[in-house]
Amino acid sequence: MLHISILGAGNLAYHLAKRISQIQGVNLLQIYNRSPFSFHFDSFKQAQIGNLSELLAADIYIICIKDEEIATFSTLLPLKNQFVVHTSGNTPMEVLADTHRKGVLYPVQSFSKEKEIAFSQIPLCLEAQHPSDYALLEDFAKKLSPLVYKMSSQQRKQLHIGAVFANNFANHLWYISEKHCQKHDIDFRILRPLLQETYQKTLQMSFYEAQTGPARRADTITIEKHLSLLDGIDQQIYKILTQSILQAYEKC
């Protein structure tokens, strides 16, 4: 039986606790939070603690707190030579205090307490200082999800950049598009089916092949017309992304 303790009570902590309670061979030993737990954690009442001095011996301690607080928090843990992992995509393993055997369990997904999520479909990126700890972490992670990947802090940092482009920036472009339509009194619902098609297309072909539009066709007349109808930062964004597409297809 693997004994797991979770440190923190945010969205990830909640989904992790729930998942652990569903799987065999793993025991959710304790959940620590410095402030009172939200009602979401009611089914884990017995495991709740509010003081780090109450921490019992666990196989893995999983830190689920804000990225910028991980380093300091890890120095406060009254543990010695225990296996402590954080769950941040954007934080090197090394920031954990040297008093611990260090590791990372990074679930590549965004969590909110209100939305159910199939943990079994979440890729988990793992790292550990010691091979034996890696084996332990992998054993645990594979019970959470079959999508387990070994990944260095260096790679994880690059993955996070990839996520910013694919998710944060793509969402922002949708926002710009919606704002542009609103400005011209156009119902954005007109673009919704196309948005869905654009997304679904990429499940069937590569992004490279799926590319369409004026820049893909090197249609400079349309590009110039569009630029003349835009201003400010939207115009700059149009220009640089068009330039990038032209470069990708070597049409510039």
Add this chain to the structure above:
Amino acid sequence: MLHISILGAGNLAYHLAKRISQIQGVNLLQIYNRSPFSFHFDSFKQAQIGNLSELLAADIYIICIKDEEIATFSTLLPLKNQFVVHTSGNTPMEVLADTHRKGVLYPVQSFSKEKEIAFSQIPLCLEAQHPSDYALLEDFAKKLSPLVYKMSSQQRKQLHIGAVFANNFANHLWYISEKHCQKHDIDFRILRPLLQETYQKTLQMSFYEAQTGPARRADTITIEKHLSLLDGIDQQIYKILTQSILQAYEKC
């Protein structure tokens, strides 16, 4: 009974012909193509013509050819004062020859012959010179799809810009992300579930609310770290989109 003739035999012409053959009260009178028809049009053999002089009197002539050829092509039609519409999102109605009663039927979707598409879920943007023609076009369009919108050439141009941001540019960001992962030996499949979540989230909340990431949090430490790990045009794109997000949330 409405008599419709299609001019062109590309992807849109194919899906339009198929849809017309499924609906009541509309007759696909003729399909013109200057070159031989592909096998996709085999079930419309009787309607096929290869010479514009064979054109019969129809209620609506629908031009489904490349944007840049519409104007010239419309002058070649041996018709007088007939109702001729084009199907381009990016072309003003006015480019049609003055010998015709002009209109536009713009389906906001991308078509490929190989992929089945539910025409009834495609938004159709309509425009016509004369109110009576608009009524006729609307009558026809509503048989194709319930999602019918009246839209001026001016608005359609702006809608096209919206589509470039939401679709073409979003797809290119996914491509950049994939390329970035490949460069750092990271399996892009790790980001796939997050991509799906990002897309699906926008069906439940606004793009504005759905925004996450370093720029949304105004997390300048991460932003600077990411910029130092990028170069070339990817770095410029990261910079400008971050700037735009900071502006949108008034954090700059």
